[in-house]
Amino acid sequence: MKIKEFKIYSDKNILKGNHYEANLKNKRNKVILMCHGFAGIQDLFFPKYAEKFSLEGFDVITFDYNGFGKNEGETEIIPSNQIRDISNVILYLKKNEEFRDKQLYLWGTSLGGLYVLKLAATLPGISGVYAQITFSNGIRNNTSLLDFEGKEKYLNQLENIRYKEILENKKLLLPLKRLLSDSQSKVFLEKYKEEFSTLLSTKLSLATISDINELSIDSYLDKINVPVLLLKANNDIVNLPQEMDFIYKVLKCDKKLLEYDCGHYDVYEDDVFLSSIVEQIKWFSKEN
Template sequence: MEIKEFTIYSERNLLNCKKYLSNEKDKKYKTILMCHGFAGTQDLFFPKYAERFANAGYDVVTFDYNGFGKSSGETEIVPANQINDILNLILFVKKDEDLTDNKIILWGTSLGGLYVLKIASLKKEIAGIYAQITFANGLRNNTVGLDCDAFEKYVNQIENIKYKEINENKKLLLPLKRLLSDEQSKKFLDEYKELFPILLNTKLSLATIKHINELKIDNDLKDIKIPVLLGKAKEDAVNSPNEMNFIFDNLTSEKKLLEFNCGHYEIYVGEYFEEAIKEQIEWFDKI
């Protein structure tokens, strides 16, 4: 395996990226483009995935979205911009001399899982997808369990925050610990605060939630015509496991749903990681 760092420009922002190239004798001529989720970076969990994939014969590309990690730009989650970063990476993969003969497989986790499903409904050159612990409808996912009154109050609060931004040009910036307030996220941030201090230093506009709420791929799933493997964490407290069921039920292409008895972040480590990556490699081998 060989690792090459490289950069591309994505709408004038410089994206920091890595290629994990498989050994020539093992090469399967498939590139896995890995897309991380909410406020993540490519160096958090992806190296161990990429190394395993590369050792199995796949070439792998990882990257940081604009404004995150070592990439330039404003640290802000704007889904349209992040999807555009992925589209620009797809173009790069198609023409890069190390990867040009390869099929392209999209791999997305959490928010990145929604992104790759959306792109697969639009782009014909994608050969297959893996999406885990994600959702199809941001507002539905973020309001699970709310009654009508609580739902209306929630929507109004988010609109008022955005109104303050556009009316007074003021952004309410909060650390990730405030934005990701569920117990699984708080435990995760505490466990990785020393290894990845950038996580605790990252601040995002509270209006980010409005961007997430507006994401919806309910009607796009039927347009996906390629094999889709899904990974569901049955104890996920960040993204509702019911969203994974919805995605699976509404896909019309070849599909498979993996279910793990774990929370949102446990799927990246230990026995659940081992179980999941074994299934992924077997699935990708068939594409």
């Protein structure tokens, strides 16, 4: 397997990515563009997916958003900016002689799953979308387990933080372990704290949560007219499985839902990974 690095500019910063070249014996006329989620980087879980896909004859593209991995720019999670990064990579693939005549599929996980679903509804030239453990509505996903009083307290805290930022021009920066404080995220962060120490020491503004709360693709879902494959983790407490059910219900396109009795991060490893990657390859291999 051959991996080639490429770079483009996005928001005037260099954005780097990798092209996993398709196995010539099984080569297909398809490209899979992989988009990671909240504070992720392409080196964390993507290589083993990309290696499987490329072995099966797909060209695979991975990359990091501005400010993450080895890329230039401030390390922030601003959804509109990250969606623009994906759009810029898509434009590169559409115009580059090596890729422009191939079918383009989007692959997104967690927050990246929301991104690719929105792009499938708004951009022409997408042949299909795979989205796993994602959500459709930020505020619904983040507050649906709270009672009325808990929700009011949560929103008030975020509003006070935003107010402090606009009043003093200071951002409250917290490490990932403070932002991702649920039990499943704690286990994940502990497991990879040494291997990806630089990533896990990243500090982000708490106002990032407000930006994610404001995200919604509820009104975009029924506009998607390309095939969609979804994966739901039934025990997910990061992005609730009810959100995946909502997405599946509202979609009007050719759709399929995979379900696994596991937590959010379990989809990347062991039996769930091995089972789901087989299903993904079957789905990407279909002639739509």
